[in-house]
Amino acid sequence: MPINPSKYLDKAPDIDHIISQKGLPVPEGTLNAPFEYLQLLPSNNNKVRSKFLVGFNEKFFHITDTRVITEIGAVIETLHGASLLIDDIEDDSTFRRGQPCAHITCGLPATINSGNLMYFTAMQRALTNLPTYLESTDNDSAQAVLRSQLLDIFMAEMINLHVGQGFDIYWRDNFLDVMNSGLPSIEEYLEVVMHKTGGLFRLAVRMLSLFADGMAPNTRLPNKLVQIASLLGIVYQIRDDYINLADEEYAELKGSTCEDLIEGKMSLPILYTLIHQGKSSPLFQLYREAKSPEERRADVGRLEAVSKFIADSGALEYSYSILQEYVQKAKALIESEGDDSSNILSDILTKLSIVGTERKRPAKASFLH
Known part of the structure; x- marks a missing residue:
């Protein structure tokens, strides 16, 4: 049947109305379905x-305006959720919190777009809402200064996060080259962790400092407070590295066992084993021969054997030992810098130091000192 052009061209859309619009709304359950799906999963x-x-x-x-705390918390949680969407794609993960990952359920392109969208949504929320909570006699000028500072620290820590993640990916995807040219040291690994996992902790602290009493707009945040935030990020990642290989309950919650081995990651216990056991180890053989997560996931017996080898090598004892050491270091820094008004940070660190069940916990290592 011939097409009648006049049927479609009788009335052109109001182009003036279209080009005057400033943005498109994001209807619930459509463009941002991957992020919304992730938010429904139990944390x-x-x-x-x-x-x-x-x-x-x-x-x-001691900021008393609860709106500031709530808003910064929402920004950080949004960034964290967005990073999980992207991380699961970069790690070729299939499960998150015991359920299929968002990109498995919603598709790869939609999940990438949703994750990136929420990065910018979080930044927009911070730049739009936080300055309105500022108390100042010259409010317009103070808000402009605050927006500039927020943008600077937001960009700096997001770059840190992505550089750290980039190293993580590079070590994984160029495993043989890294083995031949030289593995990163434990110190280098922890520096990368500080950038990657510590980024959101530092971002939260740096945003908080902009609203603290007694801190002028251009006052630099005390370095010890930044160090505490970085150290807490390191503690969090070491704990995650440890329980990924040592805690059965964690494996059940994540939806798979030995997830870091399946993904081919360079976690702390894995790096420790490679440094001390080298190319003769079954861990090296697994990474060299089974080049994809699918191949490694399919060979359950081999995964179990490599996991046992890592445990027998002392890598889990080492990881557990430095976890406890850094928890105590963080607690000491907190007590030396802060007052006695709150124990929340120490309580968080105590909970992070408790990993697995008593039967799974390794004996106290003595080779650190």
Whole structure:
């Protein structure tokens, strides 16, 4: 049947109305379905970043405007959720919190777009809402300064996060080259962790500092407070590295066992084993021969054997030992810098130091000193 052009061209859309629009709304359950799906999954960390934010404020800043705390917490949780969407794609994960990952359920392109959208949504929320909570006699000028500072620290920590993640990906995807040219040292690994996992902790602290009494707009945040935030990020990642290979309950919650081995990651216990056992180890053989997560996931017997080898090598004892050492270091820093008004941060650190069940916990190692 011939097409009648006049049927479609009788009335052109109002182009003036279209080009005057400033943005498109995001209807619920459509463009952002992957992020919304993730938010419905039960969290396995009980929003530790939000608790850290409250604890840090009560210990060091004493900001009384609860809107500031709530808003920063929402920004951090949004960034964390968005990063999980992207991380699961980059790690070729299939499960998150015991359920299929968002990209498995919603599709890869939609999930990438949703994750990136929420990065910018979080930034927009911070730049739009937080300056309105500022108390100042010259409010317009103060808000402009605050927006500039928020943008600077937001960009800096998001770059840190992505650089750290980039190293993580590079070590995984160029495994043989890294083995031949030289593995990263434990110190280098922890520096990457500080950038990657510590980024959102530092971002929260740096945003808080902008609203603290007694801190002028251009006053630099005390370095010790930044160090505490970075150290807490390191503690969190070491704990995650440890329980990924040692805790059966964690494996059930994540939906798979030995997830870091399946993904081919360079976690702390895995790096320790490779440094001390080298190319003769079954761990090296697994990574060299089974090049994809699918191949590694399919060989359950081999995964179990490699996991046992890692445990027997002392890698889990080492990881557990430095976890406890750094927890105590963080507690000491907190007590030396803050007042006695709150124990939330110390309580968080105590909970992070308890890993697995008593029967799974390795004996206290003595080779650190």
